[in-house]
Amino acid sequence: MNDRLRLYSYWRSSAAYRVRIGLNLKGLPYESYPVHLLRDGGEQHRPEFRTANPQGLVPVLEHGQRMLRQSMAILEYLDEVWPESPLLPATARDRQRVRGLAQLVACDIHPLNNLRVLQYFEREWHVPQPERDEWVRHWIIEGFEAFEAMLVDHPSTGAFCDGDMPTLADCCLIPQVYNARRFGIDVARFPTIVRIEQACLALPAFDAARPEKQPDAPVS
Incomplete structure (x- = not known):
């Protein structure tokens, strides 16, 4: 699997903030791709972003050819694919x-x-x-x-x-x-x-x- 990671994010999004923390705790380098949630009515509503996430929400984590959505699911995905520095306890x-x-x-x-x-x-x-x-x-x-x-x-x-x-x-x-x-x-x-x-x-x-x-x- 191609391990290139791109995070569709907005600087003040709480959900994107969660995923940034998780990526950093895992030591995973990623490219940040800003999606401005206010400019011109919100870039999350543009058709090209709706292709990445039909909900029109950030974050989206692009991993190779896969588009991963929902911050909690993304964080658990990171834990399963890269188990070092686990985000969940052992028991x-x-x-x-x-x-x-x-x-x-x-x-x-x-x-x-x-x-x-x-x-x-x-x-x-x-x-x-x-x-x-x-x-x-x-x-x-x-x-x-x-x-x-x-x-x-x-x-x-x-x-x-x-x-x-x-x-x-x-x-x-x-x-x-x-x-x-x-x-x-x-x-x-x-x-x-x-x-x-x-x-x-x-x-x-x-x-x-x-x-x-x-x-x-x-x-x-």
Whole structure:
């Protein structure tokens, strides 16, 4: 199989951010192919991108001739094809915990705050910006309260969400913390999450995946 990897990404996409972290943790070089989600109505709606992903969503990981979609499925694919530096623990019990934490973010928090949801609120129901922002904050806070409770005093919580090596759960958590800060949430109320965020961002794999370090990020 041709191991060339190309990631269709957007600098501020949480789902793409997850996959960048996973690729970096695996030490896999990849080409970044930016898809601007706002310019000209959103480049994800162009026919040429819809060929890559009929959903019109990022990320898409091109591996040789294959187009891989959905960030969680992509991350597990990376773990199966390149098992070194695993993103999932060795035991079924621990893998279930990590998947549960990851899905709390990817399935319960993130979809409610996705760009297309917020754009629908604006376009179809004319929901003002302050109310849309409050919607985002509400669901992040509710999710983080549960996430924090699942981490505190749990015997499997270590330097990271599960043990002392980053896992799929950390790949999902860190982009969501970025979003929380972006929407003005005081994350200090979640001390375990903040501690894990600091441990993650101290690693080159997480640091290089930061939105502001991507080639399509606006120049400040």
